[in-house]
Amino acid sequence: MASLDDLKKRIASVKSTQKITKAMKMVAAAKLRRAQESAEKGRPYSEKMNNVILNLSNGISDKENAPKLLSGTGQEKTHLCVVMTSDRGLCGGFNSNIIKKAKSYFAKILDEGKELKIITVGSKGNDQLKRVYGDNIIENISFKESKNANYFDADKVGKIVIEKFEAGEFDICTIFYNQFKNVITQIPQAQQIIPLNNEGEETSSEENYEFEPDEDEILSNLLPKNISTQIFKAMLENSASEQGSRMSAMDNATRNAGEMVDKLTIEYNRSRQAAITKELIEIISGAESL
Amino acid sequence: MSEEFKVEIVNPEKSFLVKDDVSEVVVPAFEGEMGILKDHISIISFLKPGIIKILSKSGDENYYVEDGIVEFKNNNLSILTSTIFNLTDMDKSKQQDLLKEAEEEANKTDINDQSKYLADKKVEVLKSLN
Numbered sequence: 250m251a252s253l254d255d256l257k258k259r260i261a262s263v264k265s266t267q268k269i270t271k272a273m274k275m276v277a278a279a280k281l282r283r284a285q286e287s288a289e290k291g292r293p294y295s296e297k298m299n300n301v302i303l304n305l306s307n308g309i310s311d312k313e314n315a316p317k318l319l320s321g322t323g324q325e326k327t328h329l330c331v332v333m334t335s336d337r338g339l340c341g342g343f344n345s346n347i348i349k350k351a352k353s354y355f356a357k358i359l360d361e362g363k364e365l366k367i368i369t370v371g372s373k374g375n376d377q378l379k380r381v382y383g384d385n386i387i388e389n390i391s392f393k394e395s396k397n398a399n400y401f402d403a404d405k406v407g408k409i410v411i412e413k414f415e416a417g418e419f420d421i422c423t424i425f426y427n428q429f430k431n432v433i434t435q436i437p438q439a440q441q442i443i444p445l446n447n448e449g450e451e452t453s454s455e456e457n458y459e460f461e462p463d464e465d466e467i468l469s470n471l472l473p474k475n476i477s478t479q480i481f482k483a484m485l486e487n488s489a490s491e492q493g494s495r496m497s498a499m500d501n502a503t504r505n506a507g508e509m510v511d512k513l514t515i516e517y518n519r520s521r522q523a524a525i526t527k528e529l530i531e532i533i534s535g536a537e538s539l
Numbered sequence: 540m541s542e543e544f545k546v547e548i549v550n551p552e553k554s555f556l557v558k559d560d561v562s563e564v565v566v567p568a569f570e571g572e573m574g575i576l577k578d579h580i581s582i583i584s585f586l587k588p589g590i591i592k593i594l595s596k597s598g599d600e601n602y603y604v605e606d607g608i609v610e611f612k613n614n615n616l617s618i619l620t621s622t623i624f625n626l627t628d629m630d631k632s633k634q635q636d637l638l639k640e641a642e643e644e645a646n647k648t649d650i651n652d653q654s655k656y657l658a659d660k661k662v663e664v665l666k667s668l669n
Contacts, residue, residue, distance in 0.1 A: 290553035297549060297617055301583060301610050400551040400621055458612075461570055461584040470585055471608060474621075481551050 253524065256517040260510060267506035273339065274499035281432070281492035287397065288429065288485040295482045298475055302445070304458060305468050316465070318411075318472040321444030322420045327364040329419035329443075330354065331410065333426040333483055334374030335491045336393045341498030343427060343435065343491055344373045350437035351425045355382060366419055370406060370484075398484040400477070407477030414443060426483035427490035433497055435490040442479050445472070544577045544614040546593060548602070550623055558595060564616055565592040566609050581612045586620065588641075588661040601626040603668070605661060626668070638665040 251259075306319060332351045334344045351374075358365050368388045369375040375389045388409065392402045410422060422443035427435040460467055545559040565574045567589025575582075586607040593600045607620030624633070641661035644650070650658070 287552065291551055293554050294549045294551045294619060297610070297619055298608075301608060301619070304610075305583065403551075404621070457581065459580050459582040461568060461573075461582065467583060467585055467608075474606075474608075478551065 251516075251520075253517065253520060256513060256520065260513045260517065263506050263509050263513065267503055267510065270499045270502040270506060274496055274503060277492045277496040277499060281489065281496055283397070284485070284489040284492050285429070288489045291482060291485050295478050298471075298478050302468075302471060302475055305460075305464055305471065306445075316469045316472055318414070318443055318476070319445050319468065322417075324420045325363065327366060327419040327421075328358050329366045329368065329410070329413065329422045331368045331370060331406070331422065331424040331480070332374045332378065333424060333480075333487050334369070334371035334377075335487070336372050336391055337491075338373060339498065340491050340495035341501075343494035344371075344377065346435065346437045347425050347427055348374060348377045350439060351378075352381075354423070354425075354439055355385075368406075368409070398481070398488045400481050403481035403484050404477045406480050407473065410443070410476055410480075411473050424480060424483050426487045427494075429486050429489040429493060432493040435494055438483075438486075440479070440483070442476055445475070542577050543596070544616065546616040546618070548591075548618045548620065548623065550620055555620075555623060558593065558597075560597060561593055561595040561616075563592075563594040565590075565594075566618070567591070567604070568609065575609075575611055575616060577614060579611050583608070583610050585609070586618075587657060588664050590626070590664065591618070591623075603629065603664070606657075634665060634668060638662065641665060 306315070330351060332347060334347055338344070355365055355367075365382075365385045367378065367382055367386045368390065369378060369386060370390045370392075372389070372391045372393070375386065375391075379386060390406060390409070392398075395402055413419060414422065421441065423439050423441045425437065425439055428438045430436055542562055543560050546556070546561045546564055547554065547558075548556040563574055563576050565572055566584075567573075567587055568584045569587050570584075572589070573584070586604055586609060588605045589603075591602040591604055593602070603624045603626055604618075604620045605622040607618055607623075610617045610619075624637075641658055645655065645658035645662050647658075
């Protein structure tokens with residue numbers, strides 16, 4: 250059995266860990282509110298963008314000659330996966346969930362004998378993937394310096410993706426991120442961004458638009474922007490999810506630490522009492538033997 | 540009948556501006572400046588660097604934009620842009636920063652004609668603000 254001193258030290262150390270997790274939870278809660286807000290504020294932009302593109306692609310008469318970003322290269326040989334994770338740990342299953350989702354997708358692609366290329370955004374994803382898929386990772390981007398998700402970072406990623414697409418390095422691009430549902434639930438998502446997948450969406454407007462310049466030119470200007478917008482949206486969702494996930498993980502940790510402190514305190518008191526009783530017995534039996 | 544319509548400017552971070560008493564908006568569309576009045580035909584176009592002028596009852600406003608898309612439909616004008624600055628908030632140093640950035644871009648040699656044109660245009664507009 251551990252000595253009284255050892256127990257005391259352990260209680261102290263668990264208590265200080267608890268303090269840390271508690272503080273982290275509070276910080277995550279504050280950041281979550283901000284991240285959620287900016288995710289909500291960013292929604293109109295991507296929605297509007299989607300609408301305009303939907304209207305445009307409906308208006309295009311010549312589907313054969315549509316921009317490649319919309320219709321695809323006509324092949325499905327090489328897949329590019331953009332895996333978006335966080336730069337910091339201690340956020341529960343946040344990163345592992347994305348990685349799990351991505352890995353099952355990777356396995357499927359490789360089983361079909363297709364080529365796989367990976368871009369990781371965020372260092373945690375890179376850490377977890379490079380052991381198994383190290384040869385497939387072509388780029389690792391990390392935004393450790395930026396405090397919040399911002400559009401310029403997303404634009405950077407978007408430009409890299411488009412550059413590689415135009416160089417013919419891949420046919421299909423999918424992004425992986427966590428969609429924020431609520432603090433407890435984040436849903437890992439795989440979203441195909443090239444070619445653009447508009448199936449199932451409602452084509453509500455029969456509106457006839459006037460285009461200036463013509464549809465094709467607007468579309469070819471708009472689609473690259475849409476890629477960045479989609480990535481930005483994913484980044485916002487991701488940062489809200491990260492904070493949410495961290496908050497609940499730290500909440501659990503704080504609670505567990507509390508339970509542990511209680512248990513240890515009981516054990517400490519019990520062994521202290523045992524020591525006192527032992528001493529008393531010794532004194533009494535010593536006195537009796539005289 | 541009132542001659543007003545609604546304008547909404549959004550950038551990726553947030554809804555930048557919403558106004559519903561606008562009488563005319565002049566946007567720097569790709570093929571030239573375009574004034575939009577109420578009951579304009581539905582139109583989609585994109586922007587080149589320039590000044591958006593918003594004329595309304597509650598006062599006129601000017602914004603500098605670098606790129607974007609305009610959509611006009613049912614008397615709703617939506618402008619999507621990633622870089623927008625209110626001219627009244629923009630001071631000289633900010634302007635100089637942007638100008639420097641644009642000039643650097645315009646002096647690059649490895650860019651295609653369209654981006655070259657856009658960068659030149661940026662420089663031109665920013666210089667004209669002085």
